[in-house]
Amino acid sequence: MNRRDLLKTIPALAVLPRLYAADPAAANKARLHNAICAYSYRDELKSGKLTYADLVRVAVETGADGLDLTVYWMPPDTPDSFLLPLRRLAFKNGVDIYSISIRTEMTREKPEERSLEVAWVQKWVDVAEKLGAGHIRVFGGRVPKGASEDQAAEWAAEVLKRAADYSGKKGIILGLENHGGITEKASRILEIVKKADSPWVGVNLDTGNFNSNVMPQIEVCIPHAVNVQVKVQMRGEDGVRQPADWERIVKMLISGGYRGYLALEYAAKEPALTAVPRLTRKLGDIIRQHT
Numbered sequence: 591m592n593r594r595d596l597l598k599t600i601p602a603l604a605v606l607p608r609l610y611a612a613d614p615a616a617a618n619k620a621r622l623h624n625a626i627c628a629y630s631y632r633d634e635l636k637s638g639k640l641t642y643a644d645l646v647r648v649a650v651e652t653g654a655d656g657l658d659l660t661v662y663w664m665p666p667d668t669p670d671s672f673l674l675p676l677r678r679l680a681f682k683n684g685v686d687i688y689s690i691s692i693r694t695e696m697t698r699e700k701p702e703e704r705s706l707e708v709a710w711v712q713k714w715v716d717v718a719e720k721l722g723a724g725h726i727r728v729f730g731g732r733v734p735k736g737a738s739e740d741q742a743a744e745w746a747a748e749v750l751k752r753a754a755d756y757s758g759k760k761g762i763i764l765g766l767e768n769h770g771g772i773t774e775k776a777s778r779i780l781e782i783v784k785k786a787d788s789p790w791v792g793v794n795l796d797t798g799n800f801n802s803n804v805m806p807q808i809e810v811c812i813p814h815a816v817n818v819q820v821k822v823q824m825r826g827e828d829g830v831r832q833p834a835d836w837e838r839i840v841k842m843l844i845s846g847g848y849r850g851y852l853a854l855e856y857a858a859k860e861p862a863l864t865a866v867p868r869l870t871r872k873l874g875d876i877i878r879q880h881t
Contacts, residue, residue, distance in 0.1 A: 620844040620881045623851050624874040625656035627819055629691065630856035630866045635663040642676055649685045652870040656686040658853040661714065673720045688851055689725040689817055690718050696749035697731035697742040697772050704749050711753035718762050725763045725817050727794040730782060732771040742772045747785035758790035765794030765816045776807040783814055792816030797839055798824045812846030819855040822869060836873060840880050852877065
């Protein structure tokens with residue numbers, strides 16, 4: 591395209607914001623996709639019964655749009671000979687490896703230990719880049735013995751910000767999960783995310799991890815959510831685990847303006863080999879009914 595042709599397109603492009611302003615429904619149209627979290631097949635991956643490549647096949651067979659690849663069972667050195675064929679396989683099958691999930695402990699008291707956490711995240715940012723993933727799930731960590739929760743939150747925000755300085759240069763978002771410890775409550779999660787003060791940081795919202803006041807805590811996290819992991823159970827008002835109301839959750843996500851993936855993270859008693867395909871299809875059906 592030459593300069594003259596480019597100038598001709600500018601007026602047309604300028605109309606787009608006005609079109610969306612005139613039609614709020616178009617601007618706010620929900621875009622939700624179902625996905626599978628590799629952790630759902632943790633026993634099979636650990637034993638070698640399934641490989642990460644097999645998860646691409648499962649996604650195709652169940653109609654899942656994406657994969658959230660928990661990295662725990664990848665080769666320790668994550669060579670290109672492992673990562674790049676997996677990326678190619680997913681692409682050739684129309685499956686998006688949109689996220690990886692790693693373990694982190696950002697609340698370490700010593701500065702040098704926090705620097706090691708930053709380096710650890712950086713390693714996996716490079717892996718995510720090679721896989722074509724735009725998101726990494728991270729954990730905040732526990733409150734160290736002898737430290738206050740406020741101190742631990744400051745340390746977590748520091749690590750998250752430093753890690754995001756690197757991930758942002760690669761175009762990769764870090765999602766802090768509500769995973770107990772320093773991230774047990776939505777208010778503290780949002781505090782840490784805001785202190786990290788980066789457009790490359792958000793909330794990895796796990797619908798099954800809040801232990802009380804569950805729905806209100808989910809709701810307040812939605813505007814900051816960059817990934818959602820869906821469980822088959824969640825705690826009710828009495829604190830007892832019960833079947834999750836996926837339809838209600840999907841409606842809440844839509845109402846809250848979330849756009850992105852809902853990854854099934856299966857952790858119930860039925861064997862994953864039979865449960866995950868069925869539940870993935872169910873989740874996809876519910877998403878399609880409401881979008």
